[in-house]
């Protein structure tokens with residue numbers, strides 16, 4: 001299962017149990033040609049993927065606005081920043097400015113290690129790149145700056161527990 | 173310009189001026205056939221529209237999670253409830269339960285009258301339908317229960333002013 005599917009499954013659990021309402025946003029497409037046959041569903045015959053203007057996930061939990069993107073890497077000792085796009089960082093910055101609880105969901109695929117990295121920490125690594133900083137975030141820094149999440153059953157990824165710790169540490 | 177375009181334009185203004193971060197969610201599509209030609213963008217050759225599981229708009233404003241759908245009618249004296257779908261109402265209920273600030277954005281096209289109707293009021297009309305209630309919300313009730321919004325320039329629809337009043341009245 002991809003990280004996205006794992007998160008979607010966890011979100012379905014949280015929704016069904018009235019714990020949080022978090023949804024993945026659909027991928028935006030530019031429609032070019034759509035057929036409307038009589039007596040059956042519209043068929044999209046030509047369309048293109050558009051670049052999203054936001055992150056993949058957002059929603060509401062205990063009155064907090066949550067916003068995040070999820071990324072996986074095959075790397076073992078660091079998380080490459082090229083997994084993020086400028087527009088995602090800009091979107092997260094705008095949400096943080098409005099008081100949202102924002103983070104990145106990082107997975108090291110080889111070891112199945114999962115972390116929730118606060119947006120503020122992500123911004124620091126992102127901005128350092130331009131001033132000669134590293135192009136990736138060392139795993140040991142993620143272990144220190146982030147909140148590790150352990151797979152379990154129902155939900156598969158209990159990331160709301162890490163969100164609780166983040167909210168507490170943010171003091172919001 | 174459609175109501176959706178008008179709201180999108182207003183959201184672009186709010187985003188550019190660091191006032192609020194509200195986006196329309198893309199329409200979900202079920203991909204069936206996608207071509208990946210060499211050296212050019214992927215082309216979607218067959219796809220179908222899926223029913224969204226949420227409302228169209230959400231985002232963050234002053235730490236509040238906002239969630240709403242926008243609807244227009246050609247009716248003159250009432251707003252038909254058939255413009256709403258069960259899954260949208262259920263989604264709004266779940267968001268309200270999590271402390272979100274939720275509403276419907278209603279437009280009477282003939283008169284260009286715009287209202288923000290709090291979700292709690294919408295639920296009341298929705299639920300009454302099943303027990304022999306009206307199938308539409310009278311304009312005079314919307315005038316009383318909702319917040320009227322007047323078109324202006326920049327933003328075209330200054331709905332965040334109405335959100336401020338709603339937040340104040342909700343006492344959250």
Ligand SMILES: [Mg+2]
Pocket residue numbers: 056069070071
């Ligand atoms: Mg992603």
Ligand SMILES: [Mg+2]
Pocket residue numbers: 228241242243
């Ligand atoms: Mg709509």
